[in-house]
Amino acid sequence: MAKSKLIVQKYGGSSVANAVRIEKVAQRIISCAKRGNRVVVVVSAMGDTTDDLISLARQINSHPSEREMDMLMSTGEQISCSLLAMAIDKRKVPAISFTGPQVGIITDTYHTQAKILKIETERIKKELTRGKIVIVAGFQGLSTALEITTLGRGGSDLSAVAMAVALGADLCEIYTDVEGIYTADPRIVKNARKLSYITFDEMLELASRGAQVMHTRAVEVAKKFNIPLSVRSSFSKKEGTIIMENPSLIEEPVVRGVALADNEAKITICNLPDRPGIAARMFKELACKNINIDMIVQNVSHKRNTDISFTVLKKDLAKTLKISRQIATKIGAGVVLCDETIAKVSVVGVGMRSHSGVAARCFSVLAKNKINIEMISTSEISISCVLKKSSGKKALKALHKAFNLGLEK
Amino acid sequence: MAKSKLIVQKYGGSSVANAVRIEKVAQRIISCAKRGNRVVVVVSAMGDTTDDLISLARQINSHPSEREMDMLMSTGEQISCSLLAMAIDKRKVPAISFTGPQVGIITDTYHTQAKILKIETERIKKELTRGKIVIVAGFQGLSTALEITTLGRGGSDLSAVAMAVALGADLCEIYTDVEGIYTADPRIVKNARKLSYITFDEMLELASRGAQVMHTRAVEVAKKFNIPLSVRSSFSKKEGTIIMENPSLIEEPVVRGVALADNEAKITICNLPDRPGIAARMFKELACKNINIDMIVQNVSHKRNTDISFTVLKKDLAKTLKISRQIATKIGAGVVLCDETIAKVSVVGVGMRSHSGVAARCFSVLAKNKINIEMISTSEISISCVLKKSSGKKALKALHKAFNLGLEK
Numbered sequence: 092m093a094k095s096k097l098i099v100q101k102y103g104g105s106s107v108a109n110a111v112r113i114e115k116v117a118q119r120i121i122s123c124a125k126r127g128n129r130v131v132v133v134v135s136a137m138g139d140t141t142d143d144l145i146s147l148a149r150q151i152n153s154h155p156s157e158r159e160m161d162m163l164m165s166t167g168e169q170i171s172c173s174l175l176a177m178a179i180d181k182r183k184v185p186a187i188s189f190t191g192p193q194v195g196i197i198t199d200t201y202h203t204q205a206k207i208l209k210i211e212t213e214r215i216k217k218e219l220t221r222g223k224i225v226i227v228a229g230f231q232g233l234s235t236a237l238e239i240t241t242l243g244r245g246g247s248d249l250s251a252v253a254m255a256v257a258l259g260a261d262l263c264e265i266y267t268d269v270e271g272i273y274t275a276d277p278r279i280v281k282n283a284r285k286l287s288y289i290t291f292d293e294m295l296e297l298a299s300r301g302a303q304v305m306h307t308r309a310v311e312v313a314k315k316f317n318i319p320l321s322v323r324s325s326f327s328k329k330e331g332t333i334i335m336e337n338p339s340l341i342e343e344p345v346v347r348g349v350a351l352a353d354n355e356a357k358i359t360i361c362n363l364p365d366r367p368g369i370a371a372r373m374f375k376e377l378a379c380k381n382i383n384i385d386m387i388v389q390n391v392s393h394k395r396n397t398d399i400s401f402t403v404l405k406k407d408l409a410k411t412l413k414i415s416r417q418i419a420t421k422i423g424a425g426v427v428l429c430d431e432t433i434a435k436v437s438v439v440g441v442g443m444r445s446h447s448g449v450a451a452r453c454f455s456v457l458a459k460n461k462i463n464i465e466m467i468s469t470s471e472i473s474i475s476c477v478l479k480k481s482s483g484k485k486a487l488k489a490l491h492k493a494f495n496l497g498l499e500k
Numbered sequence: 501m502a503k504s505k506l507i508v509q510k511y512g513g514s515s516v517a518n519a520v521r522i523e524k525v526a527q528r529i530i531s532c533a534k535r536g537n538r539v540v541v542v543v544s545a546m547g548d549t550t551d552d553l554i555s556l557a558r559q560i561n562s563h564p565s566e567r568e569m570d571m572l573m574s575t576g577e578q579i580s581c582s583l584l585a586m587a588i589d590k591r592k593v594p595a596i597s598f599t600g601p602q603v604g605i606i607t608d609t610y611h612t613q614a615k616i617l618k619i620e621t622e623r624i625k626k627e628l629t630r631g632k633i634v635i636v637a638g639f640q641g642l643s644t645a646l647e648i649t650t651l652g653r654g655g656s657d658l659s660a661v662a663m664a665v666a667l668g669a670d671l672c673e674i675y676t677d678v679e680g681i682y683t684a685d686p687r688i689v690k691n692a693r694k695l696s697y698i699t700f701d702e703m704l705e706l707a708s709r710g711a712q713v714m715h716t717r718a719v720e721v722a723k724k725f726n727i728p729l730s731v732r733s734s735f736s737k738k739e740g741t742i743i744m745e746n747p748s749l750i751e752e753p754v755v756r757g758v759a760l761a762d763n764e765a766k767i768t769i770c771n772l773p774d775r776p777g778i779a780a781r782m783f784k785e786l787a788c789k790n791i792n793i794d795m796i797v798q799n800v801s802h803k804r805n806t807d808i809s810f811t812v813l814k815k816d817l818a819k820t821l822k823i824s825r826q827i828a829t830k831i832g833a834g835v836v837l838c839d840e841t842i843a844k845v846s847v848v849g850v851g852m853r854s855h856s857g858v859a860a861r862c863f864s865v866l867a868k869n870k871i872n873i874e875m876i877s878t879s880e881i882s883i884s885c886v887l888k889k890s891s892g893k894k895a896l897k898a899l900h901k902a903f904n905l906g907l908e909k
Contacts (some may be wrong), residue, residue, distance in 0.1 A: 156589055347543040
């Protein structure tokens with residue numbers, strides 16, 4: 092007899108949003124188990140539970156302590172995981188649910204954005220050996236100070252991937268409300284094509300450039316430990332997209348997909364003294380405040396002064412502007428400008444490593460469409476351009492078409 | 501400087517039913533702390549949370565496992581305790597919340613009705629030393645098998661009393677939605693009087709005979725460890741009722757209060773063979789099924805056969821009838837009858853120990869009011885009579901008046 096496979100499945104909030112959906116998910120889990128697999132399930136909070144809890148907290152305290160927020164928010168996944176266990180149990184298949192702390196998901200002590208340090212798998216393995224389906228509350232863990240922590244954005248995906256790593260799972264399936272990873276956002280680009288596979292690196296680039304299906308943290312861990320991820324819909328039987336190491340195909344497409352982000356704002360600090368250490372000082376202070384800088388562009392200097400532009404998430408804009416202006420004053424720079432009406436369009440593909448001319452083609456496609464480029468940033472496998480927000484969708488469609496990514500009509 | 505007092509306060513579900521009430525409770529806790537006391541707070545789930553969670557579970561599984569129910573239900577108190585900590589924190593008074601398992605409330609393994617075995621107080625004491633108000637989720641604990649458990653009915657009161665015992669608290673205050681313990685249910689008896697104190701034994705008798713303010717389990721523990729309980733309203737500043745050991749007053753009232761219960765049903769097994777061991781067999785089987793028998797009455801035998809009547813909670817009636825009929829058949833007894841239209845009226849007072857004639861007075865009061873008594877049961881400090889349900893309130897009022905318990909008009 093073939094050794095049974097160990098599969099970690101993760102279901103997002105929309106997949107377990109109500110009793111009916113929880114029952115559907117239970118059926119799917121059971122059918123996976125009935126095919127002879129051992130199954131560990133990681134589950135998010137039901138639908139809007141987390142948002143509801145946050146709004147309840149804000150009614151009471153507009154700046155609640157992060158430690159208490161974790162106490163509060165972790166209840167969301169505890170509810171969904173116990174309900175899911177009940178739904179499986181009803182179908183005469185034994186299941187058991189665990190909270191993150193209970194099952195030994197050990198994190199550091201950074202409340203609301205903790206990092207997983209290790210997962211103690213003993214208890215899960217014991218229950219699997221007893222023939223049970225194990226349901227684990229995602230998004231949460233127990234800190235080294237014995238406090239309940241949550242993992243921040245994308246936390247349940249991360250719980251699932253880390254669980255798959257710790258258990259040495261054969262596969263990690265991420266069930267969500269879309270059918271997989273597309274060449275572009277199908278809500279914008281009508282003939283976007285679902286990819287049957289994508290490499291970890293490409294997924295990381297797409298995710299950090301606006302594709303919202305998977306959070307980068309989970310993909311990073313999957314890449315590090317080489318755990319293939321299957322991203323698929325909990326509402327359909329269709330195969331999704333496998334995220335994995337580059338398989339040795341003879342010919343790779345040069346560009347895998349394109350992405351659009353419009354949640355960033357651009358800040359420009361004018362007339363910065365062009366001395367060593369000025370930029371470092373600037374970005375160190377911002378990093379200390381936990382502000383994530385995305386693109387940074389500095390042009391050649393004129394008359395010992397230079398301009399630096401960079402982008403940050405809009406949610407961090409107010410904080411960033413305040414700090415930037417303080418620093419600008421201290422170091423004798425000029426005005427600090429900001430622009431919220433920007434969009435960032437990106438082209439991603441591992442094939443770029445061996446193909447030149449992709450950047451040139453990008454720029455010429457945008458130029459042909461009379462779209463002005465404000466900032467450019469490139470990595471080994473991606474090219475990103477900041478544009479006026481109003482041109483974002485047009486740019487995305489034009490690039491998608493130019494690189495022949497769509498379904499043929 | 502006088503040593504600061506350690507006070508355990510417990511707030512019930514109605515006291516923390518919404519954000520506004522949570523803020524009021526926070527103010528009350530803070531004012532207790534500002535008077536120089538160290539304060540540990542035990543809190544129930546907000547308003548109807550527990551009922552909502554139960555109904556959510558039932559949508560998915562009409563017979564969910566008790567272990568998963570505990571996972572689910574324990575979230576209710578986790579939510580309220582973190583919100584309460586946030587509300588206190590907002591007022592610049594340091595507070596920290598803990599779940600039952602987190603703080604070391606160790607129970608046995610009987611899910612949904614676990615018993616507290618011990619409380620590890622180290623973590624609470626550490627936070628108190630740091631000057632924090634400690635908020636603990638009531639109703640829950642961690643079993644010796646490392647599972648989340650809940651304590652069943654009256655569980656949060658029990659958590660509070662056990663906490664007071666473990667910490668060696670000076671006082672345990674139970675905040676609820678009534679102003680204290682009354683000589684009778686003030687919704688029925690208009691001139692019922694709030695008692696300034698009542699003994700543990702009297703409270704136990706009243707609670708097990710229909711007074712719903714305090715659950716017997718919590719009072720039993722308070723009595724065992726001689727922790728005075730103050731029962732009072734979270735909605736008013738008025739003094740409540742102190743439940744304590746009998747203080748040495750020269751003269752005690754003979755009767756402290758009267759109670760009415762209409763949540764029981766009477767079962768009669770006719771023509772039971774009058775042999776030793778028959779009754780034992782009967783009630784042993786019922787005890788095995790966790791059915792709590794209240795009153796038991798057996799009369800003198802006629803022709804080697806006897807009738808046994810007993811009362812059970814209505815919620816257990818169906819199960820009890822089924823078992824009783826099975827046993828009756830096995831042991832050759834006659835028919836098993838049941839009556840759901842009964843009420844039980846009780847007269848309670850420690851003074852009865854030294855006063856005779858209370859029972860006679862009860863019966864004569866009922867007779868004068870043309871109320872027929874169906875069953876009688878007495879303890880050292882109480883007398884209970886089972887009547888037709890329709891006579892219950894009339895009997896309660898008559899007894900309350902006959903023993904001069906009311907406020908003078």
